[in-house]
Amino acid sequence: MSNPYREIFRAPGAKGFAAAGFIARLPIAMAPIGIVAMLSQTHGEYWLAGAVSATYALTNAFLAPQISRLVDRAGQTAVVAPATAVSVIAFVLLIVAANQDWPVWTLFVSALLAAAMPSIPAMVRARWTEIFRDRPELYTAFAFESVADELVYIAGASLSVGLSVALFPEAGMLASTLFLAAGTAAFILQRSTEPRLRQSANGSGGSAIRFRPVQIITLALIFVGVIFATAEVSTVAMTKELGQPGAASLVIGVYALGSFILGLIVGALNLTMPLPRRLVISVAAIALTTVPLLFADTVQLLAVTVFISGLAISPTFITAFGLIERRVPESMLTEGITWVMTGIGIGMALGAFAAGWVVDAFGARSGFWVSVVAGFASLLTVLLGQRSLAGGRQEMPREALAQPAE
Incomplete structure (x- = not known):
């Protein structure tokens, strides 16, 4: 009996974008808890840490579908690259603000801007769909991605907190930001598997x-x-x-x-x-x-x-x-x-x-x-x-x- 997971990774480029996508999505689990771990140590106030983390999470929940909507219209590279750049810069500012004890408002503004982080799991699934549309292999690919999401939540949160406690308060957020930058860059550079743009038969509104x-x-x-x-x-x-x-x-x-x-x-x-x-x-x-x-x-x-x-x-x-x-x-x-x-x-x-x-x-x-x-x-x-x-x-x-x- 053939291994269905081995079969889906025989598709050209599949291993590359799946691996890059896994690294790029680690911040989904690392960032929210990393903000709490960082600020609770640097500022000593859990309410502030929770409020900044919630600001980031809820804003991202609102922005992510809008960013993905732009991706469907303009393509992954055209939208994901600038959105990730904004998010990475904002995360760096958040880390510096925490380390240098900048005014509290800078923490919230940085968290708001960092929420521009695109939904990498959606981008990865769109690439699998482009390869296996209307084929049974797509179900296996979606299963693999669901398992990958589980691994992200298992490993990401523990890694973020572990680094912050073992090294220095900003360590978890720093690692998360590096994963986001490197993983997303590797992902969007793989242009051969990027889904082609499709125009809606009834317009794009x-x-x-x-x-x-x-x-x-x-x-x-x-x-x-x-x-x-x-x-x-x-x-x-x-x-x-x-x-x-x-x-x-x-x-x-x-x-x-x-x-x-x-x-x-x-x-x-x-x-x-x-x-x-x-x-x-x-x-x-x-x-x-x-x-x-x-x-x-x-x-x-x-x-x-x-x-x-x-x-x-x-x-x-x-x-x-x-x-x-x-x-x-x-x-x-x-x-x-x-x-x-x-x-x-x-x-x-x-x-x-x-x-x-x-x-x-x-x-x-x-x-x-x-x-x-x-x-x-x-x-x-x-x-x-x-x-x-x-x-x-x-x-x-x-x-x-x-x-x-x-």
């Missing part, structure tokens, strides 16, 4: 978020993002309550491990079930596996239930991105993917806040109720959206086409 499938999938993954953050916050609180705070990183790692393993397996299978139905099954598995978390009363049981809870994450992502590729116009693919990824980020921000409030008010284990509610909300969203998700590739709604192209 409007945004991909106007499409019902994009709205449904983005909303569903906002709830999945809530589950992510809740699992992390509640795990930290639970292990502390159980007297083993050091076990938190291990339990969180196990959560990502479950998703990593099943993602590799699913990507190697030649599944024929329709994507909308597959998404229902994946999200249902996520919802159901949040329930055992409520009954974990030891670190060992918590690790087991968290591992099980993480199993369906990668299959959900793989299917969601596959649906986006099938349902939005080819000329809006990068933006469509970015909206979904933005939904995950928004959900993580909301989940961290909600879980923190519930834990403070009702205790550590109660935080997992946020996961349960979010899981079944995601399932309900997907179930109600089945008709829209089951359609063919869509075109821009007429009311959007009536607007002049920007």
